[in-house]
Every structure is written in structure tokens, then in C-alpha cells.
Amino acid sequence: MKYLNTIINIILGIAVITLFVLHFKGNSSTESTDTNDSTSVAMIKPKIANNTLLKEAKVVYVNADSISKLCMYYKDLEKTIASKRKKLEDTYGGQMKNLEAEYMSYQQRGGSMTQEEMQKAQQSISEKKNQIDQNGAKMQQTLEKEVMNLNKNIEANITKFMSQYAKSKGYRFILTYGGGSNLLYANDSLDVSYDVINGLNEQYKSAKK
Numbered sequence: 001m002k003y004l005n006t007i008i009n010i011i012l013g014i015a016v017i018t019l020f021v022l023h024f025k026g027n028s029s030t031e032s033t034d035t036n037d038s039t040s041v042a043m044i045k046p047k048i049a050n051n052t053l054l055k056e057a058k059v060v061y062v063n064a065d066s067i068s069k070l071c072m073y074y075k076d077l078e079k080t081i082a083s084k085r086k087k088l089e090d091t092y093g094g095q096m097k098n099l100e101a102e103y104m105s106y107q108q109r110g111g112s113m114t115q116e117e118m119q120k121a122q123q124s125i126s127e128k129k130n131q132i133d134q135n136g137a138k139m140q141q142t143l144e145k146e147v148m149n150l151n152k153n154i155e156a157n158i159t160k161f162m163s164q165y166a167k168s169k170g171y172r173f174i175l176t177y178g179g180g181s182n183l184l185y186a187n188d189s190l191d192v193s194y195d196v197i198n199g200l201n202e203q204y205k206s207a208k209k
Contacts, residue, residue, distance in 0.1 A: 057190055059171065061183065061186050061193075063177055063191060063193040066194065067196070067200075070197045073200065074154070076204075077150055084146065088136075091139065092136045102128075106118075161200055174196075
């Protein structure tokens with residue numbers, strides 16, 4: 001039981017890290033929002049207001065940490081992963097609990113069982129444990145594939161939005177600024193993160209209708 005739970009935690013931990021880091025990894029600080037409803041849009045005051053430098057810019061950037069923390073696509077994805085993880089753990093835990101109860105029953109009857117009956121009981125317990133582990137491994141693989149597919153859909157939506165956003169603003173490049181990027185310095189005046197987040201959240205809200 002501990003073995004499978006450890007594997008589950010590792011796989012889901014990697015999945016969450018991948019989802020939040022793959023495109024928008026970063027260490028910069030962000031502003032918080034007060035929204036609990038995934039269908040509500042958290043409007044954040046963009047830094048681009050009255051920004052003369054940005055009006056002439058052709059290259060801008062988004063803050064990785066801001067996107068991962070404030071974009072509703074990722075907020076809901078995190079909730080989905082947590083829900084699926086709990087369901088998987090509950091299923092496995094229930095199966096193991098039933099097997100443990102069966103094992104305790106055999107122990108209580110041990111004094112009245114023959115050697116052959118004991119061997120059969122041990123074999124039965126072992127086979128059931130192996131089957132539970134196999135089922136758990138299959139559930140892990142299914143969950144991992146679901147998470148990957150969800151992530152691909154989010155990536156596709158964000159990529160499409162970025163392309164449309166860049167064209168509407170006349171930008172030639174939109175870079176990612178964060179701990180995992182190759183961008184060593186970025187002028188705050190070229191940060192369009194919150195404007196992008198607002199647009200992504202509006203898009204997400206429309207898709208949820």
C-alpha cells in the first residue's frame with residue numbers, strides 16, 4: 001500500500017510540476033486575486049496603462065510565475081488533478097483495506113486451519129495483492145495520460161491566444177521571463193503578463209459557457 005501511494009505521489013508530483021513549468025516557469029512575485037469560482041474572471045490591472053515604451057515595442061514578455069498562478073486554465077487543472085488523485089487513492093485504499101480484513105480473518109482462524117488451508121490462504125492473499133497492485137498501476141497510467149491530454153489542450157488554447165494577441169497588438173515576439181528561461185533581464189515596462197492573463201481568463205470563461 002505504501003509502495004503504490006509513493007509511486008502515485010511521485011507521478012502526480014511530476015505531472016503538476018510539468019504542467020506548471022513546461023511553458024510558464026518562473027520565480028518572480030505576483031499579485032493575488034480574490035476569486036474562488038473557476039468561471040469568474042479575475043480582472044487584474046495591467047501594467048501597460050499609459051506605458052509609452054510599450055506602444056513602440058515589438059518584443060514583449062509575460063511573467064512565467066504570474067501566468068501559472070493566476071491563469072484560470074491552470075487553477076482548474078490543479079483542482080481536476082487533485083480530484084482524480086483522491087479518487088485513485090480512495091479506490092486503492094479501499095481494496096487494500098478489504099484485503100487486510102481478509103488477512104486478519106485468516107489469522108484469527110489460524111489455529112483451526114490445516115497446513116494446506118493455510119498455504120491456500122496465503123496464496124490467495126498474495127494473488128489478490130498482486131492484482132490490486134496491477135490495477136493500481138493501470139489507474140496510474142490512465143491518470144497520467146488524462147493529465148497529459150488536458151495539458152496539451154491548455155497549451156493549444158494558450159498558443160492560439162498568444163498568436164492572436166500578438167497580431168492585435170503588433171508584437172513580433174512574446175517571450176517568457178522566469179527562472180527557467182534564457183531571458184536574463186526584462187524591463188518592467190515590457191511586461192504584458194496581466195493583460196494576457198485577463199484575456200486568457202475571459203477566453204476560459206467563454207469556453208465554459
